[in-house]
Amino acid sequence: MGEINIYSNTETQRRPKQTLQPEDGKPKPLIRKVSKMLRDNKNMEKYYEPRAVSIGLLHHGRDKLSLAERHKLKLAELFITENGVDVIGLHSKIQTKIVRLKQCYAEEDVKRVNISDENLAEMLLIDGFALLHYICYASLGNLNDLKNIGMDMEAFSQDLFLLENQLPDEVLDDIMTSATKGGANMRNLIDKFIDQTVRDIRGSPLTSPSPQQQQQQPPPAHLLQLLRNRLVGDDHHQTDEKTKTGKQQVGRVNELKSAGIQLKSGTSEGSLRDNISFASGTLTLPCLVVNDSTASKLLNLIAFEMSPDFQNDSQVITSFIFFLHSLIDQPDDVKELRKAHVLINNNNDDDAVAGSDVEVARLFKEIGSSDVGSIPEAYLEVKELIQKHCEKKWKTWMTLFAFAAAATALLVMSFSSKFGAPALN
Template sequence: MTETPYLNQKFEQLEKGKQIPQNSVPKIQRVAHYLRDRKHFAKHYSPRLVSIGPIHHGAKNLQLGEKYKLMWAASYLERKKQDARALYQKIASNIKQLKELFAEDVIEAFPDDEKLSWMLLVDGCALLQILEEVKIDHPEEMNVNVEQLILLFQDVLLLENQIPYEVLKLLSGPKNDANLLNSVKEFLGYHPDKPKQGAVKQDTGKEKTKDEDSFREELPLHLLDQYRKLLLDDPRRDIHEKHLEVDVSDSYADEAMIIVHRNTRELKAAGIRVKRSNSRRISDVHFSSGWFWAELRLPAIMIDNTAPTASLNLIAYEKCPDFKNNYEICSYQAFMGSLIQHPDDVKELRSVGILHNALGNDEEVAKVYSTLSSSIEVVPNTEIYSHVGLQIEKHYRRKWRTWIARSYDTYFSSPGTIIAFYAAVAALLLTFIQTWCAIKQL
C-alpha cells in the first residue's frame, strides 16, 4: 500500500489520539448539541443581555451589553482605584495558563492573545462590579432597569457565559481571596451561619481569623461551578444520614424490589406526609416512617422566571464530557420531577411551604419540571435517591397503612368531617341508649 500525504496525516492523528490526556478540571465549553438542539431549549443556553467570556462575544444582539460591560468595568476600576494597564499586564502574563481553561473551539475566534487578554480584562472587571454592586431593589446603581437586572442574573449563570475564577482572582488581587469568595456567595444568595466573633480555635492550639479560614476551602472553577457547590453543600449531612438508612431487618429488604417513583398526591394517599427540611440544600432529603404514617422531608425551593434557565445550565454542566461528578443536580431534578407531575402536586407542596411559586400559577410550575425532566431523560446516577425511593416503596406496599391513611383523610381531614363523624357516633350512642332503656322497661 502506497501511503499518500493524506494517509500519513490521518495515521499520525490516530496515533496521537491515544495520547490525549484527561483534563484535571472541566474546561469552559459549549452546551452539548443534543441538549441545545431540542425545541425551546436553545433560549435557556444563550445570553440575552451581556456576553461573559469568548463564546458569545461580539454577538449582534448583545451590542448594548458590550456598552454596559465597558461602563461597569470602568466603574470597578475607579471604585477600587486600580490601574487598567497594570491589570491588563497581569492577564497578559498569565494568558497561556488561562487559555488552557477553555476548550479549543471556544477560543478559535481569538488567535491573537492580545485580543483575548483584553476581552478577559473587560469582562472580568465588569463581572466583579456585578458581583459586588448589584442590588435587586436598586437596579439604578448599575444603570439598568429591573427587567434588565433579571436578565443579567440569568446571563452570568449560563454555562456558555463563564470565565475562569482565576481571572477574577488576578483582577481582585492576591490578598482579597476571602472577600472575593464572599462576594460570589452573597451574589448567589448564599447566607451561611455566621461564626462567632473573633478568632477560631484550631486543634494545633493556634488561632486563625475568619478570613484566613474562609479562603482555604476549595475554590470554584467559575461562577456556575460555585453555584453548584452551594446547592450541594450541607455541613449537617452526617446528622441526616441516620434518617436515610434502610432497615435491613425488614422482610421486604430481601426482595428484589423495583422502585416506582410516585407523585406527591400518591404519597399523600399512602399516608406519607411531605414536610419542609431545615435547609435549602438539595442534599437535605430524608424519609422516616412510623406505624401508621411516614414523612418525607424536602428542602424549600423558589420557582421564578430564572429557575428553569439556572437548572438547565447546571444539568448541562454536569453532562460536560470532561466533568467527573456524581450528577447530583441531575438526580435531584429527576427526583423532584417524579414528585411534580400535575398542578395539584405543586399545590400540595406549596401548602406545606416547600415550594414557593413566583410564576403565577401551579400549571406553569408543573411545566417547568416537565421541561427539566425531559432534559435529563436517563438519570446518570440512580443511587443518590434510591434509598428514599426504596423506603417509600416499602411503606407503599403495606396496604393497611394506605387504608388507614385514606380513612383518616376521609373522616378527619377537615373540621366538617370530624364534626360529622362525632355526630354520627353520638347518634349511634343515643340510639343504643334508647334501645337499652326500652328493653329495660319491658
C-alpha cells in the same frame, strides 16, 4: 473588540508556548457549550442562552448582544476608577498566562471564536471588571446606582449563571489582587452575592460554611461552580449511598398522598444533598423557589454536572431535580408541594398562583423529556423506603379487603342458616 479598548501603550510581547497545568494540580471542568442532548429540547434552549450580555469567550461577538458591549465598558470603567486598578500591568499579567486561560475553555470553542491572544486578554479583563462591579453593587444593595448605564440588570444577573457565560475564576482573582481600593474585601462580597442567590433559589438563607469548610472545598472554576458548591455543601467525596445506581421509582405526589404519605419542608439550613429523607410516613424535601430565574440557574447547574469533564460522581443537582420530576405530573401535584412549603410561590394572586402551578408542572415535564442519557439514581434509599411503605399500605388494604369480604361471607352464611333456604315451588 477593537472599538472597546481601555488600554494604551500596551505592547504585545513575544511569549514562549506554554503548557501550564492548573495551579492547584487538579484538573478543573472546562467552560463549554451545553451538551447537545440538552440543547436538542427546543423548549429548554431559552434557559441556556444569554438574554442581555456575553461574559467570556463562547458568545463573544454575537450581534444580538452587541448593545451590551457598551454597557459592559461603562461598568468596567467605573470599576477601574473606583478601585484603583493598574490596567496596563494587569493586562500584561493576563497575557503571560493567556495559554492557560484558553485551556479553561473547550479547544473547539477557542478555535471557533478565533480571537488573538492580546484581544482575548483585553476581553477577559473587560468582562471581569464589569462582572465584579455588578456583583459588588448587587451584594451591597446598590444596583439602583447603576440604572443610568442602561443595562437590563435583571437579565444581567440571570446571564451570570449560564454555563456558556462563565469567566475563569483565576481572572477574577488577578483583578481583585490588582485593585488597591477594597480588593481584599471583594471575595467576601462575591460570597455575599452567592448567599443572596442561594436565598433566591431556596427561599431562605442557608447557614454559612465555616472558614474550615470553605478551605476543604476545591477552588471553583467559575461563578456557576461556586453557586453549586454553596447549594450542595460538602462535595469533595465520591459517590455515596445516596447516589448509587438503581431503578427504584416513586409515584406522583397525589399517589403518595393516597398511600398516606405526608409532605414536609426541610430546614432552611440543610443542603440539597442532605435535606431529603423519609421516615414515619413523611417525605421531607428541601424548599425551592421555582420561576424563570431559578429554573435557568438549576438547569445550567444540571448542564454543568453533565459536562464530560465534571470531576465528581455526585450529580446532586441533577438527581434532586429529577427526583422532583418523578413527583410532579399535574398542576395538583405542584399545588400539594406548594401547600407543604416545598415549592414556593410569592405571588398572592390566586389566579396567578394556579397559573404558576400549571407552568411549574409544564417545566418539570419538559425537564423529564430531555434526553439526558444515564443519570444517577439519587436518593435510592429514600425511594426504597417509600416503596416499602406503599407496599405495606397496599398489603394492609388487601388484608382489610379480604377481612371485609370474609366477614360479609360469614354474615350471608349466618343469615341463610338462621332463616333457612327459601322454599321452591
